[in-house]
Amino acid sequence: MAGLQHEVDLLRRIPLFANVEPAKLKLLAFTSERITYEDGQELFHQGDAGDAAYVIISGSADVIVDTPDGEFRVAHVDKNAFVGEIAILCDVPRTATIKASERVETLKIMKEHFLRMLKEFPEMGIEVMRVLADRLGSTTEELTDAKNKIRELQA
Template sequence: MTIESEVQSLRQVSMFRDIDPAKLKLLAFTSDRLSYDKGDILFHQHEISDSTYVIVEGKVEVWLSAGNERIKVTELGEGAMVGEMGVLIDQPRSATIVAGSHVVALKIGREIFFDLLRQFPQMSLAVMRDLARRLDATNAKLLAVPR
């Protein structure tokens, strides 16, 4: 994948849509492009949150562990960002992310992510909206659990 194709992939992510292509090129250049096979783990719950991931191709599964119990919370596809919550609140990873298919992801380091949020208020708003949507979906699932 070339830098230009990575820029095009980043432009598909709602929070990056309004960012200048030159900045996206810099982001693509400073990010690590990683490839995972189905079943590979991108990161584990409770690990240090040092980066976020943008899913460029494929889908990932979000898993929570509590004691011996594992719960699949959701699946996310192309254009999704994972890992941003722990980075934002400086806490360990809140979930384990597993490749649900072949996955290509861009790994964005903590400082680069914060630089983007500072430079582009519209990106900060997009991150907040995405997190709010996920919280709303999680709340709906919790309310649907039989008591």
């Protein structure tokens, strides 16, 4: 198995990296660590300092937020997902916990490497903006829904 080539193919399927030339993706894969998490292990925990983002190569994981009432699962991510980018983009602590819900294989992309790639490939930056804007849109939608529900309940 040519692990590296496989990883490059995987990276290309992620919209964020779709426009990056293959040679650079290979370099990114070569310099990134491949890490396996067992079911129940955390990729990172909410509140930790963020030093890397992860591409999920196989398996799936839960996105969990700590609330005063305990842990709350907000999303589920699986193959080809790119997680953990917020903390390294904005230099803030992890906003959520990612916990493997089965055996998960990831490619760990270090913060400096990712930022450097962004600098070198403006397309990647635009892609990041697009993804984030997308997410903002859906979050706003959910927020509106939630507000409506609250109003209904209050009424």
